[in-house]
Amino acid sequence: MTPPFLRYATYSALLTSVVFWLVFQLSKNAAIQTVAPFANDPYDSVASFAFQIALAIALLTLARLVSINNEKGLHLRAIFILHGLLLVVASVVITLAVDFIAMAQAWPLTWSDSMVYLFSGLTLLSLLTAITGILLTTAWKELGNLSSLTASDSLAQSIGDCWTLVTVIATWVVIYLPFLKSFWNWIDSLAHRIAAAWNEKLSFANPSIRPWIFAMTFAVLLGFALMGMILISERIKEGGPPSPMIGWLLAGIFFGGETIAILLSFLFFGGYLGLRPKLNNPGTAG
Numbered sequence: 001m002t003p004p005f006l007r008y009a010t011y012s013a014l015l016t017s018v019v020f021w022l023v024f025q026l027s028k029n030a031a032i033q034t035v036a037p038f039a040n041d042p043y044d045s046v047a048s049f050a051f052q053i054a055l056a057i058a059l060l061t062l063a064r065l066v067s068i069n070n071e072k073g074l075h076l077r078a079i080f081i082l083h084g085l086l087l088v089v090a091s092v093v094i095t096l097a098v099d100f101i102a103m104a105q106a107w108p109l110t111w112s113d114s115m116v117y118l119f120s121g122l123t124l125l126s127l128l129t130a131i132t133g134i135l136l137t138t139a140w141k142e143l144g145n146l147s148s149l150t151a152s153d154s155l156a157q158s159i160g161d162c163w164t165l166v167t168v169i170a171t172w173v174v175i176y177l178p179f180l181k182s183f184w185n186w187i188d189s190l191a192h193r194i195a196a197a198w199n200e201k202l203s204f205a206n207p208s209i210r211p212w213i214f215a216m217t218f219a220v221l222l223g224f225a226l227m228g229m230i231l232i233s234e235r236i237k238e239g240g241p242p243s244p245m246i247g248w249l250l251a252g253i254f255f256g257g258e259t260i261a262i263l264l265s266f267l268f269f270g271g272y273l274g275l276r277p278k279l280n281n282p283g284t285a286g
Contacts, residue, residue, distance in 0.1 A: 002068050005142045006081060009135035010058075010065045013088045016128040017051070017058035020092055023121040024051045032114045043102045047095045049261055054091040057084045057273070060158065063165035072149070076157070079148040080274035085136045087269065092129045096122065154274050155215075156208040163191065211276045215266045223259030227251055 024047050027036050061084035064077040099122065151157045170184045199206050207214040270276035 002065060002074065003139065003142045005135055005139040006078065007065060009085050009132060009139045010061050010081065012128065012132040012135050013085050014058045014062055016092060016125070016132050017054040017088055019121075019125050019128055020051045020054050020095070023125050024048070026117065026121050029114075032118055034114070036118055043098050046098045050091040050095040052261075053265065054088045057091075058088050059165070060162065060273070061085060061088070063161040064158070066168050067161040067164045075147060075149045076151055077161075077274075078143055078146055082136070082140055082143070083272050083274070085132070085139070087273070089129060089133050089136060092125065096126060096129070150274065153208040155211040155276055156206075158275055159207055211270075212266075215270070215276070216263065219259045219262035219266070222262060223255045226258045227255040 026032060027044075027047070061081050064081050064084075068074050068077055167188070170187070174181045174184055199208075202217065204210060205214045205217040266275065
């Protein structure tokens with residue numbers, strides 16, 4: 001049902017975003033961080049947000065791809081898959097450009113094993129990005145003048161697509177590990193109950209009819225979750241902040257940064273990715 005190059009480009013974008021995340025984590029290695037010119041702000045902040053955007057969009061794009069099961073599904077999702085792939089490539093290209101600018105400003109560089117590892121990672125990432133870009137261009141031509149449809153509940157549909165991806169992966173795992181079937185059935189049932197409870201108890205944030213309020217609520221909850229994970233990881237690696245006041249300050253920065261990033265992404269990219277109605281639509285106040 002899905003055009004072949006659309007599949008190839010989606011898989012390549014996911015691989016590229018994963019390698020992007022791994023290269024970012026590599027730059028946090030103590031030995032490499034000391035020689036990487038872009039390991040500190042403001043260069044590091046660009047990569048920090050860009051890899052999250054790239055990985056999230058790559059997963060959303062894959063979820064949409066596996067959710068296509070008929071011609072209508074292709075018309076509803078194809079253009080937004082292409083838009084997502086373009087944003088993944090753009091996120092990596094911008095980060096690579098910033099990294100190479102930082103390296104040019106620090107030239108001449110001191111060559112070492114750590115620098116070789118760093119350059120190898122950047123070279124691999126650049127190669128994968130180029131391949132993804134070529135596949136994306138071919139996929140765009142492959143679809144030609146395919147007409148696109150827009151779902152009235154686009155955000156809810158996208159959330160459903162994400163769960164479809166989880167279901168596909170879980171089904172594949174259960175085939176090879178059948179003893180996990182009952183556990184997966186419990187997880188699937190729990191997820192549906194949580195979704196029903198959300199729409200019942202938090203009806204003001206129903207993604208089908210209130211995409212903006214849902215986005216704000218989700219951003220706050222995810223901001224708290226990411227803040228907690230970052231603080232815990234920092235405490236494990238560095239022993240925590242030197243004082244409670246600095247700890248609260250860091251918590252506020254992490255929470256505010258992640259929450260604002262999610263909301264701004266929804267504002268600027270939500271329409272382009274088919275996650276929300278157009279801003280000029282009079283029926284989208286919520």
